[in-house]
Structure formats: C-alpha cells, structure tokens
Amino acid sequence: MKLKTIVYADFNSPLCYLAGLWADRRRAEGIETDWRAVEHLPSLSHLGVPNAAAPPALLHELVEAARLPVPEGRDRLPDALPQIISNTQAATAAYAEAVTDGVHDELRRHLLRAIWIENRHLSSAYEVRRIITDITYPRVPIGPYSSSDLPLPVNRDPDLWRAVRRSGGTIAPDGGPLTTIAYRRIRTWREQWRALDRPDLPVLIDERGALHAGQDAVVWLAGQPAPTPVRPLPVPSLL
Structure with missing residues (x-):
C-alpha cells in the first residue's frame, strides 16, 4: 500500500497556510495528503x-513565508499578521470532528482562508461554528422567495444528531x-508531532518516511528542490 504524505500543522501559522495551498494542488494532481491539526501555541x-x-x-x-512560492x-499571504492572532483550540x-464527517479538507481550506485572507478572529467556538455551518448546512438564498408565496426550502433530516452537527454543533x-x-484524535496527533522533536511547523513526513519541517516542508509540497531530509522516520498511523 502506498503511503500518504503526512502534514502536522496549525491554522494560525503562515507557513501552514502555504502548506495547505500546496496540499490542495498536489491533491488535484492525484497525490493525497493526510493533514493533522496541532496547536503550536497552546498557551495563547x-x-x-x-x-x-x-x-x-x-x-x-x-517573513519566511513571503519568500516562498x-x-x-x-491568494498570496498578506504583508502583516492578522489583527488578532487566534487561539486555535x-x-x-472542529477539524478533528470534521474528519469523522468527511468534510475535513474543505474545513481546513475555509479555516486557513478565514484567518489569513479574511483576517477573521477564530478563537471563539461560535465563530468556528459559523464556518462549519457554511460548509455542512449552506444558507438558502431568499431572493427567489421574497416576492412569492413559495415556502422556503427546509432540511427535513429526521436524524437530530446529524442535524445538530450540520448546524455547527x-x-x-x-x-x-x-x-x-475526536478528543483521542487530537491527543494522538499532538503526541505524534511532539515525538518528532520538531517544533517548527508545518512538519511533513513524505512517502519515504523522510522528515521535512518549516519552510522546507512547504518547498517539498511545492515540488521545488529541497535540502536533504533530517532523517528517515517510521510513518505513524492515523487514529
């Protein structure tokens, strides 16, 4: 079985934003990336x-990210950090839960864009829930119904638990x-990342089990010539 590229990353990291863009590009080329969310500033x-x-x-x-492709x-990164640096708990x-729901790749893209392009502050669970809902329970445009007697479309999902999750819960x-x-998934991702002993994010393990970190990880995802990897590593399994 061919191994996937694994990326450990945080949403409030500019290098991780670039890594996300290149992960999407590689996926479009048929190369899957297993993205695992960790907090590199948990005390924020x-x-x-x-x-x-x-x-x-x-x-x-x-500054490093601004030099990378x-x-x-x-969208390119802005010239300055967001006005408020978000705590990404x-x-x-949300991302760990989204893996269960199968919408994690889309949520990752939305979260990174919200912080780095839209300059949104996502420390609040309620703000993050808005993004979840935009993906799983998109808004219905009311324009076609505002001047008619037609009822608004209603989701009639009989499963209350699923309806709550789709509403950002x-x-x-x-x-x-x-x-x-999801709690165990977060804990396992963090333990795996810390075991690599590379605090600079993103940290990438390629298909050969070689380790790349920081801007080198972004360069590797971009398909640019990369420096010699630090050392070969066994690929940790996904929870």
Whole structure:
C-alpha cells in the first residue's frame, strides 16, 4: 500500500497556510495528503492576542513565508499578521470532528482562508461554528422567495444528531471537541508531532518516511528542490 504524505500543522501559522495551498494542488494532481491539526501555541490566550503582542517567531515565519512560492491562481499571504492572532483550540477540535464527517479538507481550506485572507478572529467556538455551518448546512438564498408565496426550502433530516452537527454543533462552547474519538484524535496527533522533536511547523513526513519541517516542508509540497531530509522516520498511523 502506498503511503500518504503526512502534514502536522496549525491554522494560525503562515507557513501552514502555504502548506495547505500546496496540499490542495498536489491533491488535484492525484497525490493525497493526510493533514493533522496541532496547536503550536497552546498557551495563547483564549481571547487571542493583538498582533503587536504576537510571539516574535510568528513574525519571522511570515517573513519566511513571503519568500516562498504560491500556487497559480491562489491568494498570496498578506504583508502583516492578522489583527488578532487566534487561539486555535476550537479550530483544531472542529477539524478533528470534521474528519469523522468527511468534510475535513474543505474545513481546513475555509479555516486557513478565514484567518489569513479574511483576517477573521477564530478563537471563539461560535465563530468556528459559523464556518462549519457554511460548509455542512449552506444558507438558502431568499431572493427567489421574497416576492412569492413559495415556502422556503427546509432540511427535513429526521436524524437530530446529524442535524445538530450540520448546524455547527461539533465543538463545545469552550472550544473542545464533542466526541471521544475526536478528543483521542487530537491527543494522538499532538503526541505524534511532539515525538518528532520538531517544533517548527508545518512538519511533513513524505512517502519515504523522510522528515521535512518549516519552510522546507512547504518547498517539498511545492515540488521545488529541497535540502536533504533530517532523517528517515517510521510513518505513524492515523487514529
């Protein structure tokens, strides 16, 4: 069985934003990427922090990211960090739950774009839920119905649990996941990432089991000449 490329990444990392763009490009070319969400700043305030108070490493990362290629037709990174650096606990929990629902790739794209292109603050579980709902329960345009007697379309899903999840109810008000499987998935991803002993994100394990980290991981995803990998590694399994 051919191994997938594995990427450990956080949503408030500019290099991880670029990695996400290139992961989508590679997927369009038939190369699957197993994206695993981790928090590289778990001690960040749950209210987020102004960009003026952001960790210096994050600003340095933005400077590095600005020098790297972007897929044709995709949005480039802004010149500055978002006004508020988001705590990504809720985003990570939502992504872990989305794996169960099969919408994780789309949610990853929406979360990264919301933070880095739309300059949205996603520390709040309620803001993250809005993004989930946009994907799983899209809004119905009311224009065609505003001047007629036709009733608005209604989702008649009889499964209450599924309807709640489609309405964004996959994360708790405190930003944690709702299911045990998602909680274990988050814990396993974090343990696997920490075992690699590479704190600079994204961290990528290629199909040969070789490790790439930081801007080197983005360069590898972009298909550019990359430096010699740090060391070969066994590929951890997905929970």
